[in-house]
Amino acid sequence: MIFEQYLVIDYGTSYIKGILYKEILGSVSILRRESLKLVRFQADEGDEYEYNIVRFMQSFFPEESNFIINLPLDKVFIRDIVVPLGNEKAIKEIIPYEVENVVPFPIEDMVIQGSISNLEKEASRVITFSSHQNDVERAAIPFSRNDISLKCMSSDPYTLSIPMKNHFGKLILDNYTAQLDIGGKVSIFNLISKGKLTHSRFFPGGGDRITEKLMKILKIGMEEAEELKHSIDFSIHSPEPAQINDYIRKFGLKREDYDLIHNIIIETIKMISSELLKSIHTIRASERPVSIYLSGGGSLFKDIEKILNEMTGYQFKRYDFLELNNELYINSLAMGYHYRVKKNDRINFITDVFSKRLNKNSFQFSAFKLHFILTGISLLVLTTIFIISVINDQKVLSRNNEALRKKFKEGFGRELTEEDDVMSEALTEVNRQKKKSEIVRLFLSKDSILDILLELHQDFPSKEEFSFALEQFTYSDNEVHIYGKVDEYSDLGTLQSALEKSSMFKNVEIQNKRLIQGVTKLRVSFKIKMELVSGSEGQEKSKKRGSR
Structure with missing residues (x-):
């Protein structure tokens, strides 16, 4: 496509984030990025998801018409399966039937997508993503207006893996790596093998657990607890005493309160580390990751990677090779990467059937506004x-x-x-x-000089019959004089006979014949004198010539 502008919306467990992309002739640029804390609803207050999506769109991007989202994690069933086939096309056709026994709904009611993680001759490993059709439709409700289009709906674990695939062999050299995305309520663990997603799991645990613990133990409100958490902008691994004192003084805390806050953070990280190790221990030793890449709002604590390294023994890294150096937007960036891969390589719950049902504006003039x-x-x-x-x-x-x-x-x-x-x-x-x-x-029967020359050319003997050299030609008062040379006297007779046949000339005479001494060719010079006939005489002569 020559030009496309689209908004990626990452609906997290605590925050909603968005990145506005512009793509021109394959060149991609980020126009804006925004984030907004989710508003929580009680059970009887309405649809929390729809409200937050619409609020985010209208607050920051009211004029956008092309959107990309991911399904909420609790609406997706992720399964690792083995398919006894080695052909990619055949595998993709059989995936729904292979998943049937490991998902809680009939496959007729589900949208099932799959990604081949390891293609082999006898059997191939596939990671599948399934969701109930009703959940897909509900996720698309905020985008059901006729003037907007929902381009893609994927899943966080898969989109998160795409930057690893794109940069494998270039900026990522390890064959086996992993990803840990620490969100608000849920954390995601991905295992990446040579750039491909081979295993994924999500589990409870994240930044919201810290907030809830602070509210309960310190008996404070959510906003105050959030501020206490986000204000720790110094190292949680080895904080400086002066930084701790500044923090205590800022919020009027006691040292015991700070120690309590710090312990809650460390306990939460320990809980996440424990779940991480559970996932890694299920993997064969030869396929375990060399390094783990961190993302998500819960990973924003300074030096959290050092604590995780001490708790797990694995090396943790940041995504310093991506366009934005902010862990909060890593999945939003990844969703953009995912949308730009080939259609066959995407995990997209908006299949052709759903696309026709959801995107009722299959042809939108507004989408072509810039083109018009x-x-x-x-x-x-x-x-x-x-x-x-x-x-x-x-x-x-x-x-x-x-x-x-x-x-x-x-x-x-x-x-x-x-x-x-x-x-x-x-x-x-x-x-x-x-x-x-x-x-x-x-x-007036007056012939032109060109007519005379044409007549002479037509009646003159050919060069094969004898040699002839023209020296002079004059035309005056109806008389034509030709001066020239031939080889023999007999040639003059041939020349005279030929000219007498013409209907244009009469009284053809050979004059001034003389032999030139000392030469062997063109040794006879001569002068031919002839008169032009009048119009009537010429017609008569032509008739006689024709009768003969």
């Missing part, structure tokens, strides 16, 4: 150039017409009116003059 503007500008420019060219051409034609009228007056001695066509009048005059010349020629 550019086309209109182009047409305006072309029309302006065309009109200017026509005006210039008319001026040139007018000047040329004036020049032709002047030439006509000089040539034919009369002026034309404005209504007269110069070329038509000129052709008429030329034809009239031609007719006059023909009349003079017919009635």
